[in-house]
Amino acid sequence: MGRSNVVDMNQTGVRWTTEQVLALAPDEASRKAGNKLGTAGPWSEAGSGSAGAVWGLCKGSGGKPYQTIVDTTGPAYKCSCPSRKFPCKHALGLLLLWSADERSVPETAEEPGWAGEWLEGRRKRGEERPAGEAGAAGSGKPADPEAARRRAERRAARISAGATELEQRLTDLLHGGLASAEQSGYGLWEETAARMVDAQAPGLAGRVRELGAIPGSGAGWPVRLLEESALLHLLTTAWLGRDRLPEPLATTVRTRIGLPSPAGGPPVRDHWLVLAQDDSSDGKLVTRRIRLYGRDSGRSALLLAFGAAGRSPQLGLPVGLMIEAEITPHGGAGQLRADWGRQFGAPAPVPGPPPGGSTTAAIEAYGAALRADPWLDAWPVTLTDVIPVPAPGGGWQLADADGESALPLTDSALSRPGLWKLAALSGGGPVTVFGECGHRGFHPLAAWAEEIPGPVPLT
């Protein structure tokens, strides 16, 4: 196997790329600090084990060097430094060195004592952990199901009150006319959003805030405002009449309202392609979105992880690797969200893009997905052989290499550096692009080009 051209599938695994390591950094400062430590200079006794462990001693400003250990199969980190960043710059630096320099971090059979204890503990826990349990937030559940049921009922009642109030506001808005929404300003929406937070319906609050940003947001805003108001109306109506909905759709409504939907489905074991990972922050909370594609099941999945501002969410998967693992899907019709479960074996590079199609097939896939979840804004798809084209008027589109159809890029994609990476990869020629296709356009997340083996992240 060691002599073949295909990637080793044994425990040796592959060393990650620089991007894969940097994607784990909690913030820009950590990324820079880690980068500085990604050279052989400050490290000693560095090594890596066969089961994905990496360790090293990093000389800091003090006398005693920090002990840094990473289990790349998690990934999980341990460092004796006092930093509250997670992973800390030492872990990032060590991984960078490991990714770039096989001489400085050689593979050895012997783990030093200070690293072995922690790694051994992790291995033990991994074996003991039953399948499907990992990641489920169920461990802290109260023992009293009756009290839990009463709490849930109280919350549902509060949400219903909020939904009724919101419905009234929407009716008032339509009664007085959308034109007045431009004058009333953002304050009214902000206040309504706060009322929805009080009603414990964060999903409604988020939609209300987005409504507030529409008035005066450029040509055609009244149409967009009417569309979004109508969908919000659809959601509140659906909530108030949820008893009459079929179960999967009712779950979707609950999820859209903002109620936690526990991962409950049977675990799906597959070779998951890690296609994209990006973080967004609202100032208080960092939300990480990791997009997966199952090689064997053909299933798309979305992992969400959260962290307090300045801290990287615990879960981080290296983009461009394929990992055999179990995921547990959340309930609801047309929902992609899942929890990450047990992993099997070492990751391998992503063998290629998920099966894709034309721009027409992509927009049709979005249309089909709307049937299960009418509030869906976009759906993950792969476009095969498309060319990024600057569109008249300043935008960009992805045009079929053969044919006259194209998908415009979303506004948010236009302002990201990923756009230029995509253009550079293409050079005017066809590329394969994974991303999300929706009514606002296409949002590219990863690309493959000729001669470039792995997906290039565009986030």
Next chain:
Amino acid sequence: MTDTTRTIDPVDPAGSTGTTRVATPWEGLVTSALLGTERRTPPAEILAPGKEAPAALLDAAALHTVRRRAGLLPARAAARPEPAAHDGRARLPEAAGRRLRQLLADRSGPSGGGGRRGAAPDLTELLPQWLAAANEHGYRVPAAVLPALLDAARARTDLRPQALTFAGPRGLWLARLNPEWKFALRGASGGALLPDPRDGEAVRLLWEEGLFAERVALLAAVRAQDAEASRALLASTWSTERAEDRLMFLDSLRTGLSGADEPFLDRALSDRSRNVRHTAAELLSALPGSALAGRMAARAATCVSMDRTGGGQVITVEAPHECDADMQRDGVVPAPPAGRGERSWWLGQLVEAAPLDTWPARLGGRTPEEIVALPVLDDWADELHAAWCRAAVRQRDARWSLVLLGSPAASPAAGPGTSSLAERAKLLATLPPAERASWVASFIAAHGLSEAFQLLGVCAVPWAEPLGRAVVDALDIARDAGSYPWSFSGVMGLAERCLDPAEASRLELLTAAQDEPEDASPGAGGYWSEAFRRLVSTLRLRASMLAELDGLDGLNSPNGPDDPGRLAELTEPAAP
């Protein structure tokens, strides 16, 4: 149902930009929503008994919205861009690509702003070397790093020539799409844009219609191929060019200047613009065989001679009494700058423009060594030696430069030529690299590092062994003397970039913290050890950087060189 099958358009979701504006049911809803249901009753067909008008309107709009989104069609494709020209350069080894991304990721500069630099290498400073080495190998840029590379070059003009060469045709293609990168299009190395210098028709077209920067680049490209053709090109439009353009074009003759340029330069001596005349004269005087150089030699020789009264061992100087029209035509500037006598000003210009081999013949057959050692009457020595220094630099005369630099061990103030470090650096630059390095090494051994920075800057990278040794020894001495390392941060930074990476193992000894001498600055020992550790790790990094570019990385892989995949990489054809 036609209104539900719309083209996807993020600005105008309802697709109302169509040419036919028929009042569809949807438009009826929008109008009613915009004005308010109290003023405009929604279309009758959506109203249902027992439902308020706003709710009925929202119901209908929701249905319409979902239906519209579910039935979206792709937009029409805009005109596709012309694909980028093929880049035939060799593929970058994978490890080198990783290194480049690391260097580019760090380019936003050291964090903390001006603080202590720590023991980790400053990656930003290694980017120029990496690019130069990659270009020497003739590697092709990995497309995905182009945006970061162009951003880096935009922020740092010193990176641009190498970065744009490396970016190649794909980089130029990309830069045309983003106004932030337009510097790449006007850059002097827009090589990929220029026609083949041998394609006379295309050259003439660009020369006559191109932008100024394109024309300068074109002239340089043609001159590199065929100097005669470039002069013909220049002459064809010379009389119609603007004065400042003539000056820039003339300046481009500096590269590859030869006797064949003399007739053209001679004509430029009578140009309308004074700056053009002056530049032409300066270029002619750098050609020792030119008629102008001969005239200047004759003028200078009348001013400088052996003093016959003092036994013939002293130089006497008789500065010119006037600056006549002929002298002015040959580029002598008549008005001196403030604070200088006009006669010494004229003398300086004559000697500076006279070929240096005038002097052995004029001064009794003496060698340059003997001439520079001769005393000069009436305090003219400084003036005369300074003019010879300028002449040596202009004529790139290594023999005279070495003589005028004097012994490296002597105090700079006592040297024969000039004590200015900037001018000494210019003289050094005319010496062959090995001589340059050994002169600076001796200088450092004698005087330490405090004045060596500018001189080190003109030495070839990596530093030759005697020079590297001298710098390391001097740093070691400075540490023993108990000063802080940041007094030498300029030289330290240069050493990180210029020392031969092979020195790293020798330097390792210095990284150990040592007992501080009694009179040392407090804590200096620790900072020195840190500075040396950074030096060593930077040298190591440079060594692996260059090895990666040589494609040697694969030999050390766990798979070993007999892995067929690895072998294919190793045997990939090298750059032409």
